[in-house]
Amino acid sequence: HCSRSEPMKALFLPYKASMWDSLEDVWEEYDKNPAWDAIVVPIPYYDRSPDGSFRNFYYEGKQFPKNVPVINYADYDIEAEHPDIIFFHNPYDDRNLVTSVHPDYYSARLRKCTDKLVYIPYFVDAKMDLSDREFRKWYSLWIRTPGIYQADEAIVQSENMRQFYIETLVQYDGEASRALWERKIINGGS
Numbered sequence: 001h002c003s004r005s006e007p008m009k010a011l012f013l014p015y016k017a018s019m020w021d022s023l024e025d026v027w028e029e030y031d032k033n034p035a036w037d038a039i040v041v042p043i044p045y046y047d048r049s050p051d052g053s054f055r056n057f058y059y060e061g062k063q064f065p066k067n068v069p070v071i072n073y074a075d076y077d078i079e080a081e082h083p084d085i086i087f088f089h090n091p092y093d094d095r096n097l098v099t100s101v102h103p104d105y106y107s108a109r110l111r112k113c114t115d116k117l118v119y120i121p122y123f124v125d126a127k128m129d130l131s132d133r134e135f136r137k138w139y140s141l142w143i144r145t146p147g148i149y150q151a152d153e154a155i156v157q158s159e160n161m162r163q164f165y166i167e168t169l170v171q172y173d174g175e176a177s178r179a180l181w182e183r184k185i186i187n188g189g190s
Contacts, residue, residue: 007036008036008084009036009081009082009083009085010038010083010086011039011078011086011087011114012027012086013042013087013088013089013105014043015042015060015090015101016060016122017042017064019089020064020065020068022121023120024068026087026155027040039076039083040068041072042059042060042061042064042070042073043105044059044073044101045099046058046102047099048096048100052097073102078110081113082113082114083113085114085115085118086110086113086116086118088105088107088118088119088120089121089122090122090147091121091145091146092147093108093146093147107119107149110150117150118151118155119154120154121154121156140168143164143165144172148184151184152184153185153186154184154185154186155187155188157188159187162186162187165181166178166182
């Protein structure tokens with residue numbers, strides 16, 4: 001067996017400090033594992049104007065918990081580092097009309113900079129009612145995002161949510177896509 005002398009790299013790319021909790025448990029597991037170097041690089045984002053242009057610039061790197069060693073995005077070259085795995089929680093890329101992460105962190109670019117791209121939704125909906133037709137219609141819009149298509153895996157909150165993701169994506173992409181979505185969408189809990 002060939003052993004690797006350096007730890008593997010797991011990169012976490014939160015953008016809002018208030019949403020860090022969606023990635024924190026996963027980061028803690030990687031951070032405890034000596035085989036991994038768990039790297040947290042908060043990324044910048046913008047408000048968007050009604051015409052879609054970027055307005056205010058935000059960077060919340062100084063707002064993360066003190067126990068989280070944060071690297072400034074300007075000091076981390078994702079392409080050169082080529083982390084083994086990247087975890088992200090903003091799947092919208094240029095499709096969000098209210099905010100946008102910096103285009104350098106859109107999922108299509110991230111896909112090129114890693115061996116494995118993993119999307120973890122930043123929201124958990126304890127009141128979700130998948131039997132409610134209006135809820136299903138509204139929520140399905142949150143599922144079909146660039147990030148879900150670029151990711152190798154998406155970790156969702158429950159088996160019911162996993163099935164909802166799969167059925168929604170198969171509805172739009174066709175029955176031939178079912179095996180792909182069944183492999184990509186994982187029930188990881190919350």
